[in-house]
Amino acid sequence: MTVYRGHVVHIAGAPQLPDADAALVSERDGALAVDAEGRIAYSGPWSGMPASLAADEVVHTDAYLLPGFVDTHVHYPQTFTTDAYGGGELLEWLEHCVFPAESRLADPAFADVVAREFVRRRVSAGTTAALVFGSAFPEAQDAMFSRTLDAGLRVVSGRGIQTVGPDSAAALLTSEDAAIGLAADEIQRWHGADAAGPASDPRRALAQVALVPRFSLSVTRETLGRLGDLYADVRGRGVYFHSHLNENDRPGDGEIAAVRALYDVDAYLDTYDGRCLPGSAASGESLLGRRSILAHAVHGTDRELHRLAETGSSIAHCPTSQLFLGSGTMPWRRTAASGVTIAMGTDVGAGDEWLIPRVLNDAYKVHMSEEGEAAVALGPAQLLFLGTLAGARALDQEDAFGNLDAGKDADFVIIDPAAQPGFAVSLEAAGAGGIRSELFTLLMGMREQAITGVFVRGRRVAAPDPA
Template sequence: MSERLLRGPLLHCLGEPDKDANAVEYHADALLWVKHGLVHKMGPYESLEHELTPEQSTKIEDCSQYLLVPGFVDCHIHYPQTQMIAAHGTQLLDWLTTYTFPVEASFKDPEKAAAVSKVFINQLLQNGTTTALVFCSVHSDSVDALFSEAQAHNMRIIAGKVMMDRNAPDNVLDTAQSSYDQSKQLIQRWHGVDRLQYAITPRFAPTSTDEQLKAAGRLLAEHEGVYMHTHLSENVDEIEWVKELFPKAKNYLDVYDQAGLLGKRSVFAHGIHLCDEECDRLVKTDSAIAHCPTSNLFIGSGLFPMKKLQDYGIKIGMGTDVGGGTSFSMLHTLADGYKMQQLKGHNISPEQSLYLATLGGAKALDLDDKIGSFCVGKEADFLLLDPNATDLLKFRTSHCKGWRDLWFVLQTIGDDRVIAETNVMGVVS
């Protein structure tokens, strides 16, 4: 479909609400005009109506019962862990050994990887996620399977093969050299193809030797525009382990810094227990943090210090972190994020939550020139949200006083049923 015209309430961010009082734009009666997968024009219907031909006017889609918002951006998620979501009873290090490594070992089977990729991509789209930064497994076939499935849906997916050469079972290990060689081949095969981009993906410092981390750094330096995606300061036992394994590093982040892994397209999941020096270094290198509240609560890792990181000016996006996270829903994730910050004495505004799930995530991924809002020229990834999706929502939203109240109710008690329509490049998925 080369052109679509949608009329209805529209909400998006033009900047960060906590820093700009005029960052949110809401039109009770908007026209979203999409051409060739991009936002051609957007604004109040009455200001654009005169630009339409009589034929175009007859093709306007009535979306007055919905709320149009940009597609959600998931800055950290593991697709091989889809089948182990909601696994019971352990914290991070035990959880990896008990659940994660056995499951990921099975992804050496290309058919298994292909089957799970279909489920994974389907779940993202059902939950309104149109862009995601994804961990695959240590196997190259797992990357091929995910990218192939994402390509079929024209999704913007960033992903990479896990690099892991120690402190895990042999069936999920590679070597410094093989991880370099295989990652390089995957970059050449997939990075920049359609809407796909590659992320160099060391799992986390404890499962990589210095040699492998330096190999990851070489890959990052040799391939302009690729991403780096790993974990950082998720769990206190993990941090103590890093100190033992890397005694010459000043702190956890410094392990990655020494390997050349910080930069504008470096995204570190979690960052719960960062010291001031680490925060300062993240800002100076323009690196980003993916906040994963659902996972942090479920695995018992700790309470994310959002206000502290905001005060430093660190880029923050949201991550569902499936399967440590218990839902593909960004709405669910935002609800848990709000509750977590309440425990920290920090009240997240509804508009800041919207930002974190859309434009904030796009900024964290260095994609805010392409996605995250309805600005003219951006890719038309967007959602139609249904405030009447359930009986409770229908009752509750009928009492909402304005868009701010409505959005907060949707993010707090909404789920995948709220997603009436997910659009990728202007096409219903």
């Protein structure tokens, strides 16, 4: 048993977003006891720790102990593509910057360089769990899964599926048959790959797999139909579905207009919901469900939001990326009111920050800046909820991580204000106003350098050496 002594801060229990504030726990002289299996045996006041929990070691941190951050949308093959100038919005940026950059991962040696840096950035940012938009190339995916497991992080990922696209995407495209075959093969190779023993549950493994068509414009009705059939076969094993939705609404030739014109559907979401025939007529199996996460959902209709909520699907909210690509702002009040689970995504490389608190910082600002009565000041407990527990819920792994409740896996970060110049003084001043103002300053102001320890299942995560 190892006990970490410090300021324990988390969202306890399993609250809904509006109840996050009431669930905020702050123990200034707190203890987090981690057993030999990497589970949390106790979290709470240091003075209240049961004597029966004999500590082999006490780690005095003089720092904050928070749950690990959860990034529900990040692109591994775009690790080196942040701050790339595409001279336009989403579709221009994809064609001019992203497709050529992602094509470079066809070289396995370069892919391994990217995989190492990708894992390093995640460790630096304290992102213990991530839903990772993968590379088109199976060997690149192997490098990413291997490096991630070597480090000890959680990952859900799948190769980016594209069966149609512009010339600059040529290297990323496959035939319809290959798209399905490679996805099935990746599930076979990596879904639950680290799960121990024949009876172990892949849904609790560190490494899990998703079906990941880039978006409806990168595939066809045939691809979506066959992915639906495959998903019907594998969803019982906990395989995920992940893609983009309603990101760019430029009139005429933007993403949403193009999807609706190409498929002749009433709403973009219908293409993922087994309704991709003209008029949104039924075409096959739905890809929505408890392990389905759609990135962005900036411009959804009420019917789409209702359908996401009703199927238990989640939204990966990526305000940093939306600022970069001029995609607009997800309407906070309307989206939250639908009851859909909202979690946070960096969307690296359209997002240029790896640290989930930096994305929370942007979320606070963009929703504060919504028009008129739509404007909202997200509270500090809600921000913490969005960056931790909501992410675990979106990944349907809330029973395993997302907060520091006893019985969960010990996925946590040590945040030491002394490691970031000036930060301790800021936090001390904010703390005079109570834990909420202190937590707000912590989340809005922290940078990677303040993260001095990252743990998954109680084990300190080790970043690979730089390439």
